[in-house]
Amino acid sequence: TRWPRDWSSDVCSSDLQVMTEQFGNPSSVHKMGIEASGIVETARRHVAAILNAEPSEITFTSCGTEATNTAIFGACRRRGQGKHIITTAIEHAATLNTVHKLEQEGFEVTYLQPDADGHISVSDLREAIRPDTVLLTCMLANNEVGTVLPVKEFGKILKKKAPKALFHIDAVQGLARLPIKPKLWNADFISVSGHKIGAPKGIGALYIKKGTRIAPLMYGGGQERGLRSGTENVAGIVGLGEAIRYADENMEKNMAYVKGLRDRLIEGVLKIPYTHLTGDPVNRLPGTASFVFEAIEGEGLILRLDNAGVCGSTGSACSTGSLDPSHVLMAIGLPHEIAHGSKHKKLGEQNTEEDVDYLIEKITYVVKTLRDMSPVWDEMISGQPMLKMFDNK
Ligand code: PLP
16 A cells, blocks of 8 residues: 555545554554544544534544443542432443442432333423532433433433533434434533444444543543543544444435334234333334333244344343343333343334334244243233233323
8 A cells, every 4th residue: 555645535434444454553643643543533523523513522432331431430520529410210231330330439329210101201300400410311312112312301401400510411322313412402421332323343432512621531642632542443433433424414314214114113013912112102213113022031032033034132232141121121110021021123224124024024923933832821811911001002
């Protein structure tokens, strides 16, 4: 390869090119290093554009979890601030386990509880805010049931009642699916992750509102304006930038298409008896369909569907192989045995109507097969559905 090349232009670069041709370290002062730095800055502009932010407000991290840890620890360990955190019971483990850690260090945490559709109430938040509240951390949309949270109202109330408290939004599921508006939402931090939108796994980013001063999680060479030391994952960063650039240009068209697929899937799957949609039926992520099937073990369902070439999840795909029922489904009030029989499916613009019809056919078949083998099902079909909460859905 001849140097220099026009790596910093907006049109070139892919993560593969970076791994096979452009080996520069963005911190190096030679030409190849300066070019690598140009590539990183191009990607930063793409991330900033989709987050409606300035490039200087974007810090690259190794994943969504690191972005969230940086925001939560950073906000809570500011000197002279209070010791009260507000979050919700339906957060991803990246948030819940981080606030648990702070609880062990002496912070008090209020966990706002969802209703049966996964909504978190604005008035519950209003009541929870205290003069010593230091942070509100919540998701934009839930990764399991897909319900979108009212972050704009949350931000408004937080800043009115506790002006010094900071607001972190985990937008990992919302990236490139919902518009992201930090200023309108009064957000101080927004976490995103690459692998939800087709970028490589192991890359994330954190929006930090201009002027917000926090301590970093990692100390070292001072990369990322001192907020995230360590040599940058240039290939991952370029992959994230390019995935975002593509998604941003096509978001409206793609999401309208994906919504159509999701609704087709929901309509087809709900024809299976004793099957229920979880999450808000309307105000939900465009590509997320989530169900519970009475008298079914979620793991059996997932394994059999896997054999048929269908990938789905029971709990969070990002929590390693746990067989416990989902904390989200338990929080929305499902009994333990029903929460076990869950499945959620994420659809993307690469899916087709044929994929969805295949999925409906396989789910219908596998649910029937599993129920035919289940003693619980025999008892059920002679009686009532176990789930009173879904009676009128
Ligand atoms: N937050 C939510 C809502 C997620 O769905 C995930 C993972 O999918 C994460 C955080 C963690 O992101 P990462 O796997 O990049 O650490």
